[in-house]
Amino acid sequence: MKNKNKQEQNTKPKTGQVQNTNLNRRTLLKAMAGIPVLGLLAYGASEKKAYNKNQSARLIKELGLDDLQAPQKIQSRAGEGDLIRIGFIGFGNRANQLARGLGFMNKATAQSQKENGRLQHWMEQEYLNVEIVGICDVFDLHAENGLDIAKNGFRVNGQTGTDVPVKRYRTYQEMLADDSIDAVVVATPDHHHARITADGVRAGKHVYCEKSIALSEEELNEVYNAVKNSDRVFQLGHQITQNTVFQQAKEIIRKDILGKITLVETTTNRNSASGAWIRHLDNNGNAKPGSLDTIDWVQWLGDRPKMPFTVDRFYNWTKFFDYDHGMLGQLFSHEYDAVNQLLRIGIPHSAVSSGGIYFWKDNREIPDLLQSVFEYPDKELTLMYSASLASSRQRGRVFMGHDASMELGSSLKITADYDSTKYKQQIEEGLIDTNGPMLSVSPGSGIDAITSPTEKYYASRGLTDTYVNGRPVDVTHLHLKEWIDVIRHGGQVSDDIEKAYEEGITILMAHKSYVEKRRVEWDPVGRKIV
Amino acid sequence: MNSKMKDSKSYSGIQLYSLVVLRLFIGWHLLYEGIAKLINPGWSSVGFLRESKWIMSGFANWVTSNSGILNVVDFLNTWGLIAIGTGLILGLFSRVASIFGTILLLMYYLNNPPLIGLEYSLPSEGNYLVINKTLIEAVALFALSVFPTSHIVGFDLFVNRLRQKK
Numbered sequence: 001m002k003n004k005n006k007q008e009q010n011t012k013p014k015t016g017q018v019q020n021t022n023l024n025r026r027t028l029l030k031a032m033a034g035i036p037v038l039g040l041l042a043y044g045a046s047e048k049k050a051y052n053k054n055q056s057a058r059l060i061k062e063l064g065l066d067d068l069q070a071p072q073k074i075q076s077r078a079g080e081g082d083l084i085r086i087g088f089i090g091f092g093n094r095a096n097q098l099a100r101g102l103g104f105m106n107k108a109t110a111q112s113q114k115e116n117g118r119l120q121h122w123m124e125q126e127y128l129n130v131e132i133v134g135i136c137d138v139f140d141l142h143a144e145n146g147l148d149i150a151k152n153g154f155r156v157n158g159q160t161g162t163d164v165p166v167k168r169y170r171t172y173q174e175m176l177a178d179d180s181i182d183a184v185v186v187a188t189p190d191h192h193h194a195r196i197t198a199d200g201v202r203a204g205k206h207v208y209c210e211k212s213i214a215l216s217e218e219e220l221n222e223v224y225n226a227v228k229n230s231d232r233v234f235q236l237g238h239q240i241t242q243n244t245v246f247q248q249a250k251e252i253i254r255k256d257i258l259g260k261i262t263l264v265e266t267t268t269n270r271n272s273a274s275g276a277w278i279r280h281l282d283n284n285g286n287a288k289p290g291s292l293d294t295i296d297w298v299q300w301l302g303d304r305p306k307m308p309f310t311v312d313r314f315y316n317w318t319k320f321f322d323y324d325h326g327m328l329g330q331l332f333s334h335e336y337d338a339v340n341q342l343l344r345i346g347i348p349h350s351a352v353s354s355g356g357i358y359f360w361k362d363n364r365e366i367p368d369l370l371q372s373v374f375e376y377p378d379k380e381l382t383l384m385y386s387a388s389l390a391s392s393r394q395r396g397r398v399f400m401g402h403d404a405s406m407e408l409g410s411s412l413k414i415t416a417d418y419d420s421t422k423y424k425q426q427i428e429e430g431l432i433d434t435n436g437p438m439l440s441v442s443p444g445s446g447i448d449a450i451t452s453p454t455e456k457y458y459a460s461r462g463l464t465d466t467y468v469n470g471r472p473v474d475v476t477h478l479h480l481k482e483w484i485d486v487i488r489h490g491g492q493v494s495d496d497i498e499k500a501y502e503e504g505i506t507i508l509m510a511h512k513s514y515v516e517k518r519r520v521e522w523d524p525v526g527r528k529i530v
Numbered sequence: 531m532n533s534k535m536k537d538s539k540s541y542s543g544i545q546l547y548s549l550v551v552l553r554l555f556i557g558w559h560l561l562y563e564g565i566a567k568l569i570n571p572g573w574s575s576v577g578f579l580r581e582s583k584w585i586m587s588g589f590a591n592w593v594t595s596n597s598g599i600l601n602v603v604d605f606l607n608t609w610g611l612i613a614i615g616t617g618l619i620l621g622l623f624s625r626v627a628s629i630f631g632t633i634l635l636l637m638y639y640l641n642n643p644p645l646i647g648l649e650y651s652l653p654s655e656g657n658y659l660v661i662n663k664t665l666i667e668a669v670a671l672f673a674l675s676v677f678p679t680s681h682i683v684g685f686d687l688f689v690n691r692l693r694q695k696k
Contacts, residue, residue, distance in 0.1 A: 034620035117596040
């Protein structure tokens, strides 16, 4: 047979018969030899798919998660209804991001975003039908920037600029007294938050206030009572929980996938000057603009102790206890909010903090290393916060249960515990491998049971988050949208005054413990920290 | 031209069948790579491209930072693999398939070449210095394009006949 083949190849083309004679059966069959190979591959591929699906489906089913599919796109009516006229109080860096979340972008920024192909994502953001009609900032430069964005900025609906008049207010009281403003966004340094929010709701404005809410118990009680006695919509500025994986995380907690949770570990990890709130220099190392000619310093200080103006204090206010609570207020507030939204832990029974200024040896008062431990004996749970401004090693946010642990970031990973009671059988059968995550959820791509080693590897590195199925979503936009939605159509915001109060007290407890170097407790009857 | 072509294709049986087996195996590999991407809805080249080092890293960055482009790349990659793999297995437009396959494999190689000093977070399953299996597969596929077999074992037999009739 071999020889025959040989003959065919060697002789036929040479005599030129292939082109001219009809193909015999043998030549024909040979030409189609690829078909059975293709068939074999198709069969193999479908078998493999069925096997993978079985393993994955079985695990998801055994965990009772087969109905766990969060909506990819939340139906929203936020943009429907009358125009909402918004005033911005404070227009620094954060306000630029908030304006973007509401649908307004600086023209030059829009141009550069367009050039690097990023503008399209933002343009897909929902149109909220709001106008920024007022800007209040003590610094001329910031106020001008805000006015420019409101008046001439690029908008998410594709328009540029507006005919609606935009006004600069010299003080926030002036803005609150103006009936042409429906709602205010507070993005000032933290020491103004509580007072402006309280005055805002009393003046009949809806308020979106950046964290943190208050720097003392008196302030916190005042703002709590003011919002409670008002029908205005208040939302505290957090955004982690707007991440789509949070919906699935809630479901996983509700379905008790983790077993009894006794420890929650939260961390923040930074290691840069900017991350340590040293922000008074521009990229070339020169001091940023600002002087007593362009900044109303008395108004900036507000009710805080009189201090001479310095560019350092103006830009790097976070370093000083008069204006905020450092990492507790700026970073832990988000961590606490994430945990409280999931577990509704509320105010802890006790708090202990320790730390110090070990790395950034400038004039700061806030610690750059801080560890806080909060006890919840009623809930049989400990919440830990560990923070560094001198190492950016990512330590994540982990919920530890008896049967599994959940790491929750921009994606979510669940790893079964080796000594789990609930999963003992599956672990023995080999369906669950405790060396890597058994479940992962990435925004936009739903839930996956991880049964292959490759998937495990990708998931453990967080490489499973996809940019394809779900477009990148700005969580700040979602948080603002929720606020606008509730203003127009009623309902419940995620970060209402009750949660803001719980968060405020928790932060104040940790801060007090650090400053007074002692364990502090919450007195639920007297509603005060002791 | 005809006589020159004929000469280059006058293989012995063992020569012919080793070339055909090589063609079928590479075709099988590329086709299954394509199918696996197609049936996994969450698949995206983003993980691979984020790892890109060396001369293609700029291109990879551009692709991953733009979801429109990324979608196009994912689509072309998946369907390109399927088309090339099918072409190789069936022996249909085999030369075009071999050449495009070589180019595609070289693109993969150039995004992750095992050069000294380039570190990847994904461990490789073997030990490579400059030459890895992707590059070998690319070279093998190129060799197949100059040692064609699809006019004997493949649908190109019919394609050629149709062409000659015209």
